[in-house]
Structures are given as structure tokens and as C-alpha cells.
Amino acid sequence: MAGCLSDEDLHRYHSGDVPPRVLEAARQHLDSCAQCCSRSAALIAEQDRLLLHARELRRQPPLSTAVAPPPKPEGQRVGASEQIGPYKLLEVLGEGGLGTVWLAQQEQPVRRRVALKVIKAGMDTKEVVRRFEAERQALAVMDHPYVAKVLDGGATVQGRPYFVMEFVAGEPITRYCDRNKLGVPERLALFIGVCEAVQHAHQKGIIHRDIKPSNVLVSVKDGNAAPKVIDFGVAKAMNQRLTEQTIYTQQGLLIGTPEYMSPEQAEMSATDVDTRADIYSLGVLLYELLTGSLPYDSQILRRAGYAEVQRIIREVEPPRPSTKLSSIQQADVQEVTQGVQPPKSTVEIAELRSTDTRTLLRQLRGDLDWIVMKCLEKDRTRRYETANGLALEIRRFLNNEPVLAGPPSVSYRARKFIRRNRTACVAAFAILMLSVASVIATQSFRKARAKDEEAKALRIEGFIRQGVDHRAKREWDGAEKMFRSALSEDANCYRAIVNLVAIQRFRYEDKLPAAVVDECVSLLDRALQVDPGRAEAWNARGVILRMSGKYDDAIESHRRGIEVNENFYANWASLASVYALRDQLVEAEKHLASACALEGASTDSMPWHNLAAVQLQLGKTDEALASISRAKSIKPSDLATILLQVRALLARQTRDDARQALRAAITADGLDTGPSKNPRVARLLAFAELANGEWGEARAAAQRALEAGDDPVWPRVAMAIAEGQMGNTEESMLHVEAVRKALPIQFGDSTKVVRIEQGLLWFDARAEAEALLERADSARGDSSIHRDGNSKGGRPMP
């Protein structure tokens, strides 16, 4: 091989498509010829670039689940020329009471995107910049993954102060948690991260002073959610305190956030605000994460005058989280004021935490109540001393270990009483002292134990976090190992149990090995022994049993779940699925109707979808379409539901419905872009095309269904009809033959095949297949008429 290699040669060389002798010669040439070598490298680089794009593409979430944030005011965009210092303003990210936050581009010394906050007019700019400069050194040494770096600060040409921060593509923690319906343990895990960030800042001598949801953002990277605390140093520089100017505009509208402000910050005269003010604000944030509401009613605060706001924050004891939650339950009609979120019902609040009211109340009562209340103490010496202390306490709670916080002790109440009644008799005082002593003894014992268990708590937390990470990446083995490690520390750790069961369900889908089933059931049994009131654990147990074919046991488990909480819809719906598998469709419909009547079904399309599927089998087409529209109002682009809709429309057998069915089928086809195509999409597209007299399209779609691995009965019968209509009698007969062979394979002795995929029911009925076979026969008979006449369209429904 003397000459240089052509492009063709290079491709053949790389694909190994050459005899060994030529290969060797090519290799030698490439070693010696710099030109060919670089051309070869360029080819490889081009391929790599393409593969990189392809990889990127695969990582993207499917469109239908993407949730968009509220639109940004487009009118606020600025021209490319607008610039503050070295920062080019790109667009408004948001606007608050104190200023506007911009997305900006920094060019020098590094090119990066930053968030730039410009403070509204009305502040003493020089003073703000001076205070910022004073704290700059301290801000610069902060380095923590959960702390957004403060990069710069200064004054604009117009004389307004501005701050530059690391740009965080996230949303407020409360919104993130609600949108993803995080349960209490997951919320607490995120909150621990927030505590760590605040702890880091405190260690560097920085107090945040304005911790609130909009300053605690959550962003998701590689499937893991991480909190990020922004705006460190901003409040200090602005000397933000509860003053009439900072919380009211001229119109008397409240714009600040006194809800998160500690009593000592509320004191206008207060000068010594320390790290414990942040602990208070963390407590309010935790309160909100748990109960969905604030310790003091925002509406009351917003109606109150300035002095009244101060008094409330300083003096009024807020209700415990669990008390607050039950009080919402009682207030049925609440006034909705402008600018305030409409109040949610307790049921909704529980829903957003993936649980039911009763369970949520049980979770909050006791330890969590006391942890939150310890943060909210008016007297800062009674709060947690550090953010770390608060984080450790929450870890203890998560691991079912004793926490330090408790109801106000007898000694404390006694001291308060004595302070108020100095003339109280000595005898009473002596008795009180006795109980004080005993309480102190108990408390120091609790403290010692807590310290012992602290290390263990940390280990368990670590295991669970890593396990959840693995789970998000679908690394089942790694996840399993971590959850098992957590269980070896604490055999009753509920989070480890539910996570372990969940990964097994994902991992094996419908084919759970017997040993795994047994283990999952015994794990859930253990969890249920500790607390039989967990309706969702009964449900998980029932589903596992159903997957392994133990229908009686599954029914029993769901019934127990309904006994402990009849308002939790999932047990009703899962029970119905078992009945459906047993072909007891009337029972299934009844239970699904019960599930749909419960609150939980207003945000889950599953029971509606299943109800529709059962109704369709029972011949109740109109009812089925009504249920489908409910399911679609909850989850508009669910492929399975759209397919069900196509089936229901086709069952109505009118020309308009057939057209609508085709449109829906094409929509489904457009939605189905996943790596493994759902063969039923092509199948139903074929039937929809048939209903519209599009024989060629129908045949092509059926072919696709067959290739995608659909049960051959359906695409074959569709092809038999299509070929018959097109006058291809022989082909049609061949397909009919194939259907007759496939029928016993698909149905055996039964009349129906019932599948449950991701909880959704799908029925295939033998009677339907047989009716279609008849249609194929008559299509062959009719074909001559159609060939002579109008072969397209024409018939409403064969």
C-alpha cells in the first residue's frame, strides 16, 4: 500500500471491513503518513461528537412530564447593550419587593452566567456598599456545595446597589417539594442539607438573616436534588430589619416577609442579631415544609398594623405543627386575599406529601412538633445552639432514635410559674424542686443515649442517601446494598424497607422471583408490626403479592389497608386490579368507583384509567369515555390512556368518532418517542386507519406493530382486513391463517388477557379478535364492490 488512503479506505479500515493483510498495510501507512493519520483522527472525532449528542439526547426527560415554570415578563428584556459593570444583563429572572434579579453574563475574567440583584431606589447606596465591602472577605471564604457563592457587589451608574451571585437554576424548596410530592422523610433529608449550608456559613462567621423559601432553591443534577442557599450577606449589607419602610410600600401593601423573622430581629432596637436568628428562620421553613402553612397566619399578619406584627412575633406562641394542621381541617371556608395563595385543605396538604391526613398528623405529633417548636422559641437561648445540632436532631428522628427536644419540661414551666407568683408557698416550691430534679436526671440520661446513637444515625442516613442516589440512576445492585446496610444498622428502619421494596418492584417489573417476593413481604410485615396504621405499606405489600400471583393474599392485604384507612384510595384501586385479573369485572368496577370518589384520585390518573378500561370491557362505552376524560385532565399525555381513548372511540362506530380516533392515534404515535416503542400504538393506529378506510396506511401501521413485537393476533387481523379490502385475497387468507394459529397461544383457554403495566390495566379479549376475524372474512367478500367503487373512505365502520 504505497499511496494515501481514500475516505472510503479509512472507513473500511475503521470498520475492520478489510482482509488482515490489507489491514496491516493500512496500519503501517497510517503510522508513517501524517496527513492520513490526521484525517483518520478527524473521522474518529466526528463520530465521537455525534455520539456525544446522541447520549445527551437520551438523557433528556420525555416532553410530556416536563413542567414549566410561570412565564417570565418578556417585556422586561433588555437590549444587548445594557450592562452593569462587567456584567451584561440578559433577562429578568424575577422581581421582589426589594429589587430585581437578572440573569447576566460575565465576560471577564471568566465567562459565566451569574444572577445579579439590583436593589430598588430608596436605600442608602453608599452605606449598603460599605457594609457589603466589610463582609466581603468573610463571604469569599465560604465554599460549600449547598451555598451559592456571592461573587461581587457594587453600585450601578444610577447609584443603586447590586449584588452578584452564582446563578442557581432551581426553584424554591417549598414549591419543589410540593411539585414532586415529596414525603416527610424526603423533605427532612433536603432540609438537613439546608442546615449544613447554614452551619457552614455560621462557621465562617456569616449570618444569613433572611432565610425563607425563595432564598433556598432546589436544583436537580444528574437526577439528584440538592438545596442551595442564596443571598448570603445581602440582608446584612442592607441592614434589613423589620421597619415600616422595608415591609410596607406607600400603599400600605406588605412586601417583606415578616413571617420568617425572629423576635429579636423584629425588635427595632435590636442590634445583636446572632446565628440563632437563622435557627428561628430555619424553624419557620421546616414548619412550612411539614404543614404547608406558616406558624402565624399570613393573612392576619398582612392585615395587622406594623406594631401588631411586632407584638405577634415577639409574644404570641405559635401553634404546634400538628395542631396547626388539624385547625386547618376545621376551618372550612377561608377568605382568600389578594396576593396570598389560596389555602389548601388538609387532605391536599397530605397529598402533596404523598400521604393521607391521618398518617401526616401521626408523623408530626410528638418529636417533629417539639423539634420545630424548639427552633421557634422566643428566648433564643432555648433554641438549638447550632444548625448542625438541628440537623443531627432530625437525623435522630428519621432513625427513630430519641430526640433532645421535648415538651416544655416541668422545670421550665415551674420556673415560669414561680417567676409569675413569687409569693407562692415554700412547701409547693419544694415539691416542684423534686420533680425538677427527676426531670433533669431523665434528660441527662436521654442526652447520653442520644450521643451514643448519633454515630449510628449518621451511618444510616449516609446509607439511605447513597441508596437513593443509586436508585435514581437505576443502579439496582448498588441501591440494594446501601438499603441493606441501613437495615443491618436498624432492622426496622422504615425508609430502608420501603425503598428496598420499591427498587425490587422496579427492577423485576412484573416478574418478581419468589425469594424476592417473600423477602419484600416479610420486610413490609416488619414495618407494619411497628406501625400497622401505614395504609401505603399495606398497599405495597398487596401489589407485591399480586405480582407474584398470590391473589388471595393480595386481596387480604389491601382489605387490611382499607381497614386502617378507608380514605386512602390506592388500596381500593389495587384491590380492583386483583379482581380484574380474576375477570370479576363488576367487582373491579365497584372498587374503582370507590377509589375515584376519594381525594387521592383527583391527582392520580391511574384509578380513572383503570375504571375506563373496565367499563369498556363491560360495554359501557360512554361511561368509559367520561372516565378517560377525567384521567386525561390529570395526565394529558399518558400514552396508555390515549390508546384507551382510541379503543373507546372506535367502539362507538360512527364516522366522526373514527376520525377523532385517528387523530388521537396519530397524537399517540407522536408522543411515543421512547427508546422502546410501544407496539400497541402502531396496533391502534392500524385499527383507526381501518375505521377511516385507509387500507394502505392500516397495513403499514399493522406491519410496524408486528415488528415492534405486538401480540400477532392484532396486527395480523388488521392486515387481513386491509388486504381483503384492497382485493388481495391470498394475502388476507394468509394473515387469517396466522391469526387462527396465534389465538390459542395468546388466550389459551381463557376469554381475556389482562395486563397491568405501571399500574394501568389493559384488556385483550378473545371475543374481540373473533369479531375482527369475521370482519376480515366479509372484507374479502366486499372487496370487489370497493375496488369498483370508491376504495377510500366510504364506510363508516366495517
Next chain:
Amino acid sequence: MDTTRASLLLRIKDPADATAWRDFDAIYRPMLKRFATMRGLEHAAAEDVVQHCMVAVYEHIRGFEYDPKKGRFKGWLRTLVNNRVRNLHRNRHEDEARTQDFRRDQERELAPDEAFERVWMEEHLRHAMQLLRKEAGDAAYAAYTAYAIDGKPVEEVCKQFDLTANQLYKLKWRLTQRLSEMLKELLGDED
């Protein structure tokens, strides 16, 4: 079937060619949907924008002289969808309270034009991959993506698809090359 855009644009002018519109729909509907979503529209609003744009394409296409040298189609489509999204935002902005809020999705860090470029490229690639799958067959395609894209270990993929390592390497090179050709064909002279 000819899949270059030049020919696709010619074909959708022909009202009798029903598959052309389907092909067009398959590429550009998801693309517009993704772009609208990236620009911050929620599901229903994004659907509206997409529908509006598809109708506009349908109505204008007959008068649309496609000139492969000028790259007009891409620019035209980008202007169309951008204007629509902007109008929607502007109308809403008037009656919506502004909240202090940071943007969520990392994709939204991109400026609209950068975002359009990215979606343009990626959605064509997605379509090219579908064509590749059809051409190569499901089994070969599955082995290819498992190894070349998902980065599964050679031994695992070989075992699963009953291939020798050498065959797998060949497959990777051959299909990547084919994918690259298909993408170039799809993008035409515009990129």
C-alpha cells in the same frame, strides 16, 4: 423514501402526498413542542404554539419557494415560533403577578436562539436515529445503542446480542457513519 428536507418540503406542497405531511409532522412537531417548553410555556400553551406553527407551515408552504442555498426554512420557522411564544408571554404578563423566582431548567439558561439551535440539531438527530433503527433493524440498533450510546460494557452487549467483540466494533463504526450521513442529509445545506 427520500428524506432530505429539500425534498420533504417539496413533497408537502403536494396535497396528495399524505405520508409527506406525516414525516414532516414527525420531525417538526416534537421539535416545536420542546422549544416552546424550553421557553417556559406549560403543556397546554406549548401545544397551542405548536398547533399555530404547524397550521402556518401548512398554509404557507404552497407559496414557499424553497431555496437550499439560503437556508430560509430554518430561519423562517425560528422567527415564527419565537414571535408566537413572545406574544403569548406578553399577553400574560399584563395580568400576572410577578414573583421572585429563579429559572428551573438548565436548558433555560440558554438564550432563545442558542436554544433553537440546540433543539433543531437534537430533534433532527432523534429523527435520524429512528430512521437508522428502521434501516438497521431492531436487534442491530439495540446492540448499537447499548454499546455506543448507553456505554454498556462490550462483554455484556456481546453476550446479550450474541455478537463477537469484533462484530460489535464494526457495527458501531458502520452505524455511526450511517447516522452521520443521515443527519447531514436531513439537515441539508442549512447547517
